[in-house]
Amino acid sequence: MKVLVPVKRVIDYNVKVRVKADGSGVDLANVKMSMNPFDEIAVEEAIRLKEAGTAEEVIVVSIGVKQAQETLRTGLAMGADRAILVTATDDVHNDIEPLTVAKILAKVIEEEEPGLVICGKQAIDNDLNATGQMLAALTGWAQATNANSLEIDGDHATVAREVDGGLQTIKVKLPAIVTTDLRLNEPRYASLPNIMKAKKKPLEEKTPEDYGVDAAPRLEVVKTSEPPERAAGEMVGSVDELVTKLKDKGVV
Template identity: 80%
Template sequence: MKILVPVKRVIDYNVKVRVKSDGSGVDLANVKMSMNPFDEIAVEEAIRLKEKGIATEIIVVSIGVKQAQETLRTALAMGADRAILIEATDNVQTDIEPLSVAKLLAGVVREEGPGLVLCGKQAIDNDMNATGQMLSALLGWSQGTFVSELAIEGDTARVTREVDGGLQTIAVKMPAIATVDLRLNEPRYASLPNIMKAKAKPLATKVPADYGVNIAPRLSVVKTSEPASRKAGVRVSSVDEHVAKGSVA
């Protein structure tokens, strides 16, 4: 069984994000970029499934700028077998919308024929949490979202989902889409020998036209602003004073 894992190039989660002075977007100048953490978890889970003999090949795919090759090489160094880069823009400020991404991924799925697609539940740059669900709808495949545990049993995937009330376990018929959550696993670090080997692994380059997808945006960002600064707290000497201040606020 092939496993397809989409990965996205985002601002590294350790970086303090700054908004441009004109409010037109996020400042990306000289900012460290890395793989979306949720996608990293998806790559790790695919590798573990291969180590168990369940998966035969892991394909990682990224959609965006040419620089996303670095992100794909990281996934290859972790243990993925080959990569596909769909160059959809040459502007690092352009974020391809989830529906366009889902349509492109659907084209890759039809071309590659995986039995399972493992996605991060969301990207930490836009927090859309939509691509996996849209891909499921486009393909007509089963889906399991917010996955914290995953087990493949024949042609069924048993998925434990994190929901507001706790945990929910469902069985979905494969082929399926799974969007993974933080508690599924802890991704491995790529070793130096594997980083060197990753340079020789195949990385194919495509464009949206290869899949007949129009990626023209449907949305436009009107303004980007930083969150309001948090007001300083005050000390209270009693519960009654705390309640009184709360009622005034």
């Protein structure tokens, strides 16, 4: 069974994001970029399936700018077998929209015929949490989102999902789309020998036109701004004063 893992190049989660002075977007100049953390979890889970003998091949796919090659090489260094880069824009500030990503991935699935697609549940830059669900709709495959655990048994996958107030366990028929939550696993670090080996692993470059998909943006960012500063707290002298303020104002 092939396992397909989409990965996205995002601002490293340790970096403090800065908004451009003109409010046109986020400043990416000299900013460290890395693989989306949820996608790292997806890659790790796919590699574990291969190590267990459940999967035969792990393919990582990225859709975006040419610099995403670095992100794909990270996935290859972790243990993926080959990579596909779909260069959909030359502008690092142009975020490819989830529906476009899902349409391209659906075409990749037609070519590669994987038995399972594992995605991060969301990207930490836009937090949309939409691509996996859209991909399931386009392919007509079963989906299991927010996976806390994943077990493959024959032509079915059993997934424990994180839901409000607990876990929900479902069983879906393969092929399927699974999106990962934070507690699914702990991604491995790529060793230096594997980083060197990753440079020789195949990385195929494509364009949206190769798949017959129009990648032109449908959304326009009107304005980007910093979140408002948190209001200062107010000290109270007694429990009675606290209750009065909560009753009268609803806040302290």
